[in-house]
Amino acid sequence: MSAAKPAGDRTDSLEHVRSPNRTFGPQPPGERFEVIGKRMRKVDGAAKATGEALYTDDLALPGMLHGKTLRSPHAHARIKRIDTKKAEALDGVFGVVTGAEMPARFGVIPWTPDETALCIDKVRFIGDPVAAVAAVDEETAERAIQLIEVEYELLPALFDPAEALARKDVLIHEGNKHGNVTKEVKLEFGDLAAAFAKSDFIVEDDYFFHGTAHAPIETHVALARFGSDGVLTLWSATQIPHYVHRELAKVLDLPAPQIRVIQPCLGGAFGGKSDPFSLEFCAAKLAMKTRRPVKFLYTREEEFYAHRGRHPMAMHFKTGMTKDGKLTAVDSKILIDGGAYSSFGLVTTYYAGQLLTGPHHLPTYRFHSTRVFTNKPPCGPKRGHGSVQPRFALEVQIDRLAEKAGIDPIEVRRRNFQGAYTTTVNGQRVTSNGFDQCLNQVEVASGWKARRGKLGRGRGLGVAGSMYISGTNYCIYPNDMPQAGIQIKVDRSGLVTVFSGASDIGQGSNSVAAYIVAEELGMRVEDVRVVAADSDLCPVDLGAYSSRITFMVGNAAIHAARKLRTQVQAAVAAEWGIEAERVLLAGGFAFDRDDRSKAISSAKAFQITEARLETLGTTGSYNTPNLGGDYRGGTIGASPAYSYTACVAEVEVDEETGIVTVPHIWTAHDCGRALAPVLVEGQIEGSAYMGFGEVFLEDHDVNRFGLHARPNLLDYTIPTSMDCPEFHASIVESLDPEGPYGAKEAGEGPLHPTIPAIANAIHDACGIWLTKLPFTPAKVLAALQAQKAASGGARNGASGNGAAH
Amino acid sequence: MTVESKLLRLHVNGAPIDVAAPAHWTLLEVLRYRLLLTGSKQGCDKGDCGACTVLMDGRARLSCITLAADAVGHRVTTIEGLVTSAGLDKLQQTFDEAGALQCGFCQPGMIVAARACLDRKPEATRAEIKEALASNLCRCTGYTKIFEAVEQAVRAGKAAHIGGPAAMAPTASATGVAR
Numbered sequence: 012m013s014a015a016k017p018a019g020d021r022t023d024s025l026e027h028v029r030s031p032n033r034t035f036g037p038q039p040p041g042e043r044f045e046v047i048g049k050r051m052r053k054v055d056g057a058a059k060a061t062g063e064a065l066y067t068d069d070l071a072l073p074g075m076l077h078g079k080t081l082r083s084p085h086a087h088a089r090i091k092r093i094d095t096k097k098a099e100a101l102d103g104v105f106g107v108v109t110g111a112e113m114p115a116r117f118g119v120i121p122w123t124p125d126e127t128a129l130c131i132d133k134v135r136f137i138g139d140p141v142a143a144v145a146a147v148d149e150e151t152a153e154r155a156i157q158l159i160e161v162e163y164e165l166l167p168a169l170f171d172p173a174e175a176l177a178r179k180d181v182l183i184h185e186g187n188k189h190g191n192v193t194k195e196v197k198l199e200f201g202d203l204a205a206a207f208a209k210s211d212f213i214v215e216d217d218y219f220f221h222g223t224a225h226a227p228i229e230t231h232v233a234l235a236r237f238g239s240d241g242v243l244t245l246w247s248a249t250q251i252p253h254y255v256h257r258e259l260a261k262v263l264d265l266p267a268p269q270i271r272v273i274q275p276c277l278g279g280a281f282g283g284k285s286d287p288f289s290l291e292f293c294a295a296k297l298a299m300k301t302r303r304p305v306k307f308l309y310t311r312e313e314e315f316y317a318h319r320g321r322h323p324m325a326m327h328f329k330t331g332m333t334k335d336g337k338l339t340a341v342d343s344k345i346l347i348d349g350g351a352y353s354s355f356g357l358v359t360t361y362y363a364g365q366l367l368t369g370p371h372h373l374p375t376y377r378f379h380s381t382r383v384f385t386n387k388p389p390c391g392p393k394r395g396h397g398s399v400q401p402r403f404a405l406e407v408q409i410d411r412l413a414e415k416a417g418i419d420p421i422e423v424r425r426r427n428f429q430g431a432y433t434t435t436v437n438g439q440r441v442t443s444n445g446f447d448q449c450l451n452q453v454e455v456a457s458g459w460k461a462r463r464g465k466l467g468r469g470r471g472l473g474v475a476g477s478m479y480i481s482g483t484n485y486c487i488y489p490n491d492m493p494q495a496g497i498q499i500k501v502d503r504s505g506l507v508t509v510f511s512g513a514s515d516i517g518q519g520s521n522s523v524a525a526y527i528v529a530e531e532l533g534m535r536v537e538d539v540r541v542v543a544a545d546s547d548l549c550p551v552d553l554g555a556y557s558s559r560i561t562f563m564v565g566n567a568a569i570h571a572a573r574k575l576r577t578q579v580q581a582a583v584a585a586e587w588g589i590e591a592e593r594v595l596l597a598g599g600f601a602f603d604r605d606d607r608s609k610a611i612s613s614a615k616a617f618q619i620t621e622a623r624l625e626t627l628g629t630t631g632s633y634n635t636p637n638l639g640g641d642y643r644g645g646t647i648g649a650s651p652a653y654s655y656t657a658c659v660a661e662v663e664v665d666e667e668t669g670i671v672t673v674p675h676i677w678t679a680h681d682c683g684r685a686l687a688p689v690l691v692e693g694q695i696e697g698s699a700y701m702g703f704g705e706v707f708l709e710d711h712d713v714n715r716f717g718l719h720a721r722p723n724l725l726d727y728t729i730p731t732s733m734d735c736p737e738f739h740a741s742i743v744e745s746l747d748p749e750g751p752y753g754a755k756e757a758g759e760g761p762l763h764p765t766i767p768a769i770a771n772a773i774h775d776a777c778g779i780w781l782t783k784l785p786f787t788p789a790k791v792l793a794a795l796q797a798q799k800a801a802s803g804g805a806r807n808g809a810s811g812n813g814a815a816h
Numbered sequence: 817m818t819v820e821s822k823l824l825r826l827h828v829n830g831a832p833i834d835v836a837a838p839a840h841w842t843l844l845e846v847l848r849y850r851l852l853l854t855g856s857k858q859g860c861d862k863g864d865c866g867a868c869t870v871l872m873d874g875r876a877r878l879s880c881i882t883l884a885a886d887a888v889g890h891r892v893t894t895i896e897g898l899v900t901s902a903g904l905d906k907l908q909q910t911f912d913e914a915g916a917l918q919c920g921f922c923q924p925g926m927i928v929a930a931r932a933c934l935d936r937k938p939e940a941t942r943a944e945i946k947e948a949l950a951s952n953l954c955r956c957t958g959y960t961k962i963f964e965a966v967e968q969a970v971r972a973g974k975a976a977h978i979g980g981p982a983a984m985a986p987t988a989s990a991t992g993v994a995r
């Protein structure tokens with residue numbers, strides 16, 4: 012990887028804001044917003060509250076078989092022989108499949124296809140899938156997989172990424188050109204040596220972010236049917252139905268039009284359902300082999316092994332600051348533990364550096380991130396993909412520097428605020444940016460000025476900030492087609508059906524699509540129905556990742572609905588003999604702006620339009636403008652708009668036990684216009700919750716044999732109702748010129764600052780800097796002890812010597 | 817290969833029903849696979865997550881670690897049973913209104929557990945609500961809006977009480993042995 016050109020002048024003009032890509036600006040389509048920005052119910056809320064909503068495991072088909080997967084008991088081994096005869100002979104078994112029958116390699120990133128549906132020559136972690144069975148019921152399938160004989164030749168297993176990097180004799184993927192390195196990125200922007208030389212303060216530390224899991228309450232599940240028409244239908248709990256569709260075609264060697272992928276209601280994902288998984292291929296293959304529908308439901312334990320969770324990262328960070336609090340340079344070196352496969356690792360390796368260049372202005376920046384394979388469950392994207400880990404390191408270093416410079420941590424962030432409409436040091440275009448208002452909000456809400464540093468020993472407040480992407484213009488497989496599409500169909504009854512490819516994973520994308528279409532057409536939300544995530548019915552959407560859906564599908568929905576709006580306005584205007592702009596659509600009616608007594612229902616307006624025009628239906632789409640720095644990798648992390656978050660956490664440290672409690676977390680998030688404030692608040696609260704769990708409770712780790720240390724929800728502790736702080740969410744709306752009505756993302760950004768805010772609050776409480784997550788009582792006590800030893804019990808924040816290394 | 821089934825006389829959502837199922841099947845299995853009451857969810861199948869919570873005689877019970885045979889002689893109410901001809905249970909309404917539902921997978925169990933709580937403590941405080949929901953994991957919401965939804969139902973219950981007992985909608989679980 013070559014060093015990049017430094018980014019251009021910070022006052023770059025923002026030509027692309029007015030690019031040909033279709034965006035409609037922040038204004039309402041009519042006189043005022045009727046639906047957008049209101050506290051609405053979700054379109055599927057009642058169905059979920061009553062248990063009517065159907066999730067994948069709630070589906071059953073006549074003659075359905077149940078599948079089970081045989082998994083590797085070894086962390087690293089060669090498969091010498093697989094004998095499935097006994098399993099096949101078992102009464103009630105209809106089919107067995109092994110890797111040799113599905114040899115095509117797949118991977119969500121087309122450049123790194125290193126997985127097969129079932130292992131063929133080698134297993135690379137405990138839990139790697141080896142064979143699968145379809146039987147009359149789960150118990151029979153379970154018995155059958157026990158009857159499969161597999162002979163393994165054990166290989167040395169690597170669990171430590173540093174060792175995996177150094178060892179040339181043990182290769183986890185033999186074909187890999189760079190030993191056990193899956194991806195390495197080095198990028199440098201500006202003259203760091205000069206910048207450090209003029210710094211008044213420099214801090215340099217090692218940080219560690221541990222692995223964590225998504226732990227959605229619904230585990231992976233897939234149901235396949237191979238019809239007599241030759242169509243394979245797969246219902247799957249996936250957040251990327253389109254990529255599953257593509258990879259199924261490849262692995263099953265079926266023409267893509269013969270495959271239909273449907274994502275039913277989904278029970279949580281958080282990035283954990285962003286890869287194609289073994290069970291999707293196995294259900295499909297076994298359905299084809301047995302000619303009966305086949306369902307696979309992963310157990311909770313299998314869910315933990317399938318993983319794709321947050322990558323553990325060992326991070327060396329060096330940051331400089333002038334005495335007036337201006338950041339001068341950030342230099343990081345990051346070793347990323349990828350686990351056994353590539354997954355999204357190429358992107359992770361970039362995101363670990365590329366997404367750190369806001370909301371603070373970094374005049375110079377360098378990162379060097381290296382992802383290596385280890386014999387552990389594969390890591391992938393988890394909420395805040397790739398950037399949650401380095402954000403922790405950077406925000407803690409900013410606090411360390413602020414302390415040295417004697418500047419309040421909120422004030423120091425204000426002084427470094429990059430502002431709106433600028434370009435980052437790595438060439439990312441920034442449009443709207445409300446980070447300064449986010450800081451103001453958490454400062455006031457937390458009582459920061461009156462309380463910080465004054466709560467007494469053991470209690471403290473800490474702050475941190477962050478940014479995140481609203482989708483990215485790096486589209487995984489290169490193509491010039493739109494990233495998102497919407498189709499609208501109008502029924503004479505007055506019902507409008509919206510066909511959306513987007514995956515509603517609980518974030519409410521179906522609701523948002525309905526709100527937007529209702530807003531544009533002046534309809535009641537009840538009269539808009541959304542059909543989503545069915546490849547036979549809906550236009551392609553790339554999936555629920557990179558916080559792209561509201562931004563991209565939202566714009567596509569406006570585009571489609573506005574075409575229809577224009578048609579309806581023109582037709583009704585012609586009917587009434589007035590100019591089109593006089594026809595307003597709102598509240599379920601079309602009426603004359605200048606004579607409001609003249610009103611007809613939406614249904615009537617549609618009928619007039621259909622009579623005058625033709626069968627009604629429109630399409631809309633969205634594609635990103637060309638963005639990103641002019642260097643290799645410069646488009647990764649380039650987003651049409653960035654969201655910003657500030658967070659203040661309050662902690663209480665029990666210095667006897669090392670137990671830290673967090674009574675409050677205040678999070679202010681700039682999501683542009685909040686299209687659905689209730690949903691945005693839910694995303695902010697849920698993000699803060701997830702970050703909180705990662706700090707204290709969660710740890711996805713393996714023992715010395717590579718066996719998952721806690722593959723269940725009793726030992727892998729996610730926060731319960733009793734553990735959680737009070738989450739205080741507030742919304743900042745810096746209207747974005749390109750977002751749908753000015754909206755940006757809200758689902759991932761707010762997680763980032765939670766973790767460093769807690770770390771900084773712990774420092775405020777008792778003067779220790781914790782650098783290695785998770786912050787267990789043992790680590791807190793060790794740091795307190797080190798602090799005592801170093802300073803003979805000196806007070807609060809006297810020095811940085813208490814770092815727990 | 818299948819195990820021999822037993823005939824169980826259950827009482828589910830207000831009506832008796834006979835079900836043949838293997839003796840080792842859990843109540844969750846019988847509800848989901850025999851009675852097609854798929855509202856109760858399986859998140860772990862070992863008593864760790866609460867997604868499978870149902871009411872047995874008005875008390876919250878993890879159906880994945882309850883043998884179906886142990887439900888014989890008791891009144892079982894699932895999330896589906898909270899909907900009556902009078903409409904949705906107040907909690908089902910407030911969960912929707914408060915935006916407590918994201919993916920919704922935890923919600924049937926959560927709502928049922930909250931119902932058990934309010935049936936015993938109609939004026940439950942936030943601390944009591946937190947405690948009552950402690951064995952129901954939600955991975956989406958951070959619980960904030962869930963607490964608000966239950967509190968809304970508490971307030972609605974109080975208001976209904978002031979307005980006279982007739983205004984209070986009966987809940988399905990009220991058919992159980994209230995405690």
Ligand code: FES
Nearest residue numbers: 859861865866880
């Ligand atoms: S499924 Fe019963 S507690 Fe998780």
Ligand code: FES
Nearest residue numbers: 920922954955956
């Ligand atoms: S709403 Fe998704 S787990 Fe609770």
